[in-house]
Amino acid sequence: DAKTTQPNSMESNEEEPVHLPCNHSTISGTDYIHWYRQLPSQGPEYVIHGLTSNVNNRMASLAIAEDRKSSTLILHRATLRDAAVYYCILPTSGTYKYIFGTGTRLKVLA
Amino acid sequence: GAGVSQSPSNKVTEKGKDVELRCDPISGHTALYWYRQSLGQGLEFLIYFQGNSAPDKSGLPSDRFSAERTGGSVSTLTIQRTQQEDSAVYLCASKQSGDSEAFFGQGTRLTVV
Numbered sequence A: 001d002a003k004t005t006q007p008n009s010m011e012s013n014e015e016e017p018v019h020l021p022c023n024h025s026t027i028s029g030t031d032y033i034h035w036y037r038q039l040p041s042q043g044p045e046y047v048i049h050g051l052t053s054n055v056n057n058r059m060a061s062l063a064i065a066e067d068r069k070s071s072t073l074i075l076h077r078a079t080l081r082d083a084a085v086y087y088c089i090l091p092t093s094g095t096y097k098y099i100f101g102t103g104t105r106l107k108v109l110a
Numbered sequence B: 001g002a003g004v005s006q007s008p009s010n011k012v013t014e015k016g017k018d019v020e021l022r023c024d025p026i027s028g029h030t031a032l033y034w035y036r037q038s039l040g041q042g043l044e045f046l047i048y049f050q051g052n053s054a055p056d057k058s059g060l061p062s063d064r065f066s067a068e069r070t071g072g073s074v075s076t077l078t079i080q081r082t083q084q085e086d087s088a089v090y091l092c093a094s095k096q097s098g099d100s101e102a103f104f105g106q107g108t109r110l111t112v113v
Helices: none
Strands: A009-013 A018-023 A033-038 A045-050 A061-064 A070-075 A084-089 A104-109 B005-007 B010-013 B019-024 B031-037 B044-050 B065-069 B075-079 B088-095 B108-112
Touching: A009 A018, A018 A084, A018 A104, A033 A061, A045 A061, A045 A070, A070 A084, B005 B088, B010 B019, B019 B088, B019 B108, B031 B075, B044 B065, B044 B075, B075 B088
Parallel strands: A009 A104, B010 B108
Antiparallel strands: A018 A070, A033 A045, A033 A084, A061 A070, A084 A104, B005 B019, B019 B075, B031 B044, B031 B088, B065 B075, B088 B108
């Protein structure tokens, strides 16, 4: 499985944008980049995923570097409810086996 | 059901006893995952079922742990001769085939006393 590296923690002010980085220098050409988050005392939930092009959905945007060795999850306006651990995952192609790393713990300040 | 259902939600057992944890995935989902999350830690992969293929058991921590998936639907994770270090939240997830999102259950909190 391709390895991902994320900062252990980040802080953001409420109503401001948040950029959560992920490095995945060993990514292969067919590996999708997935993001999940885990709110306190809950199971993880899907946020977004992409392959090469930038992706947008109602929760967030995913910006993928041209060489695909890094990506950034963008929360356009952080709310207190966005405080969670955010995981960047590269499932092994063809198996969809998800290995979670340590993720980034996002703290949102009121 | 609307989502992934796990039962029981909480389980307290005595050291040395066997326990069974159940996961009801979303209907039609071919992939099913089990994870373990100890207090304050990340998700530890345990086992992955994909359709009729042999399961990927590479994450099972010892031979006391086993899992099966009957009829491609319900899955049971069994822990034999439980130890205190088995205390954790056990999470199940399922997804459709292809590159789709996985849905997680709320987990079973296992406490071994």
